Amino acid sequence: MSHQEELKIGLIGNGHLGHAFAKRLAETGFEADLSASEGRGKNADLAARSDLLVLGVRPLQLAEVVREIRGHLKGGVLAFTAATPQSALEESLDHAVVRAMTDIEFEQVLAQPDDRVHRLLTALSQNPLIEVTDEEVVDAHTIFVGCLPGVIAWQLLNNREGAVAWLQNYFLFVQTKLGIPDTVLQKILYQGLMDKNPATTVKRIATPGGITEALLQQLDQNADSTMEELYAAGWARTARVREAVAASLKRE
Ligand SMILES: NC(=O)c1ccc[n+]([C@@H]2O[C@H](COP(=O)([O-])OP(=O)(O)OC[C@H]3O[C@@H](n4cnc5c(N)ncnc54)[C@H](OP(=O)(O)O)[C@@H]3O)[C@@H](O)[C@H]2O)c1
Incomplete structure (x- = not known):
């Protein structure tokens, strides 16, 4: 992939999952330009310049994030948040969302199928990515x-x-x-x-x-x-x- 095609990833949520995501991304050598959120109140700009925005906050922290990024999204949204009703999140963002789940070591990533995130998630998952159409399986x-x-x-x-x-x-x-x-x-x-x-x-x-x-x-x-x-x-x-x-x- 040429430098021009490098995926700009924005990461909101710099806790356990966020750190594990950044670490695993670096390990894989996947060509991406990762920018982590600089904190609350600073996410709109990140949303506006990311090809893919990764949500790694706790489920009940999502509403605050939505308030900031709604109307600013440029690219796809990938939510690693547990127990997140996809339709409610999509409705409040007025934007499509792909749900994914993993263990903290990214041994096994499981996600809804989506061409924009498939290559990335395939690279991150230590075992072959499992794609599931049913949101319930993500929660399971x-x-x-x-x-x-x-x-x-x-x-x-x-x-x-x-x-x-x-x-x-x-x-x-x-x-x-x-x-x-x-x-x-x-x-x-x-x-x-x-x-x-x-x-x-x-x-x-x-x-x-x-x-x-x-x-x-x-x-x-x-x-x-x-x-x-x-x-x-x-x-x-x-x-x-x-x-x-x-x-x-x-x-x-
Ligand atoms: N931990 C895991 O093994 C794991 C695995 C797969 C998926 N997940 C999912 O990942 C999500 C996060 O879990 P976690 O264990 O990483 O939780 P965590 O350690 O509490 O991390 C959440 C991070 O998000 C930050 N945050 C919250 N609201 C924000 C905002 N508006 N803007 C910027 N940053 C914000 C928090 O900052 P503050 O500390 O300042 O609140 C914190 O650093 C959960 O939904 C969980 O289901 C976790």
């Missing part, structure tokens, strides 16, 4: 893969003896449901097993009101929860967050 990926580090930490804390066997069962369910390769799950498991302080991990990852918290609350209530029960708990919380996000976007 958050529940089962995004929340996995928290679930592993919980198992290590509360089910030390049986953790690995329990997780193998969990992996089988995720593979069947989402088609995530076993190698991806095993790699996340390996990272979890290296964790010297799972109690800190649980605290850090299970943010109040978030989806990981809902899975861990389900396990706290019943350590022998079936995979379906866990999934249902994840879905109930996802639906609540989606509703809250939609309401916040509607107020904009």
